[in-house]
Amino acid sequence: MTNYKGTNVKLIKCGKLFDGIHDELFENMEILVNKDKIEAVGRDLPHPEDVEVIDLSDATVTPGMIDSHTHLQVFDWHHAKDERIFQNQASHNLAVLYNAQKALKRGFTALRHMGSKTFDNYAALEAKRAINAGYFPGARLCVLPYTMVTTGSHGDLSQSAYMNPPLAKYLCSDFPTMGNGPDFFRGAVREQVKYGADFVKIMSGGGFSTPNDTPDDEQMSDDEMRAVIETAHQVHKKCTAHVYTAKSIKKLCEMGIDELQHCHLMDEEALEALYKYNVPIVPTFSPFEDMYESDPASMAQKSPSWQRKQLLYGERMMKGREMVAKSHLTLGYGSDLVSVYQPYQGAVEYRNMFKAGIDPFRILKAATSVNAKLMEMDDIIGSIEPGKLADIAAWKSDLLTDPNALLDCAFVMKDGKVFETEAFDD
Ligand SMILES: [Zn+2]
Incomplete structure (x- = not known):
């Protein structure tokens, strides 16, 4: 007793x-x-x-609840660009704490910070340590400080200053994981792990929030991606990747990736590869809620380039969402709120998965036991x-x-x- x-x-x-x-x-x-x-x-x-x-x-x-795809380093996504460029390190630290505290109050007791793309220094790691030490209330954090990105890619947020090349170049000067070539990335992975990264992430291709690329672009070579995955595994860290296209999904599965984000432009062959290599995905529907729900007022809050890309890719995205919902893939739960909603409002992913036709128990497991496993925290939460x-x-x-x-x-x-x-x- x-x-x-x-x-x-x-x-x-x-x-x-x-x-x-x-x-x-x-x-x-x-x-x-x-x-x-x-x-x-x-x-x-x-x-x-x-x-x-x-x-x-x-x-x-x-x-x-657990949200396994968040970007916590800004207070308000409506001013994300300004916050990233013009606010200092202390501001990013405070923003992570603010978002972790707000998420906790909304029933999200753990969050995975998917890495900064530049200018943010090690804000989320500092916040994780302060919360774990009990100095601040807040959701439990699983943190990657910086994602692995190539020059000019979706991960290179200095792309948003493209009209001012000297400024863009300056902004890149403090970005330890942006570079080119397998050797660069081996060093970058080792350095992130040295500073306390819980996992590693590859930005394999283009995306929606950046002005001068498209989701179909391949932005990292096979050698570079292989070097990241191999090095992460050598130091016992899991590796995930930002990916949209079927071609890159297949490649990453064959290379031994542990988990994939987004995957909205998948096809039958990509789905087969995900099954064959047993790779879980985090589908992150929420950033595209306005497209799925045909909500022009919400869409109007996004940048013109984002809106244009959504129109171009809409049909393929709808098909991809249907494939995810009908599949028996292992799904994680991640909101990836980078526009319209704030980083602590991860609850909206529930309705987006629900409206995609995914069984509620599958969503609830994604947001609890599956996410805990993806974050290697399933022994405790x-x-x-x-x-x-x-x-x-x-x-x-x-x-x-x-x-x-x-x-x-x-x-x-x-x-x-x-x-x-x-x-x-x-
Ligand atoms: Zn993201």
Whole structure:
């Protein structure tokens, strides 16, 4: 029998419980939390007499949600370009803390920061250390400081200053992972890991938010990508990649990539490669919500080049989304909010996956146990099981029928501590 004397024990009464693993909502379950960990899960659990009871019998309790594709280094994406270029390192540190705190209040107890593309220094690593040390409340962070990018690529954000080449050149001077050639990237991976990177990411091709490239562009050579993946694996780090096209998806699968982001321009052959090499994907639908929902007012907030590309690629993107929804690929949950929504508003990905026709349990697993595994944190978070950290959230809306259910968090606990919640705001 556990000795609870002098400990902080809480009993959570759940109306319904999604445990992160089963395609089922269990009724009338209890969770016993002892200090920072889940001690027991079941019905009518034995507990000490003076236990603190948390009554969530009118809510659905889940593991704390996890967003595995975020960019946390700016306060407000409406001014992202200005913040990146004109605000200093301290501002980026504060922005990561701000976003991690806001996400926690909305039931997202862990976030993966997918790397800065320039000008941001090591802001997210600093924030991770400060949160883990208990100096600030905030979601648990898994961090890549800088992504691996080539000159002029989607990852080279000095592209946004293309009309002023001396300024663009200056902005590149503080970008340790931008370069060319396999040797450069071997060194860059080793350096990121030296400073504390939790994983490695390749920017394999073009994207939507940059002015002078397209998602079809290949922006890293095979030798360069192979060098990044090999070096990451040599130092026991997982490697993921930003990728849209079928050709690059196939290549990266064959090269031994561990996981892929986006993948919206896939075809049947690419899908076969993902199955064959058992590569999970994080489809990140939210940045394109206005396209899927035909919302011109929302689309108008994006840059003219982004809008033009969405029109050009729209049909292929819709087809890709359908393929993802119909597939039996392992899906992670990532919002990639780089426009329209703020980095802490990851709840919108739930409705975007839901509206794509993906089964709610598949989405809920993506946002909990699957994401925990992608972040190599599945030994401590991602499910409600004895021994796991008590990262727990609860929701008043019906998760199985309401696409907006994650917009309104009713309760959140991280490391066994309860935090105040706030509802979604635009
Ligand atoms: Zn991204």
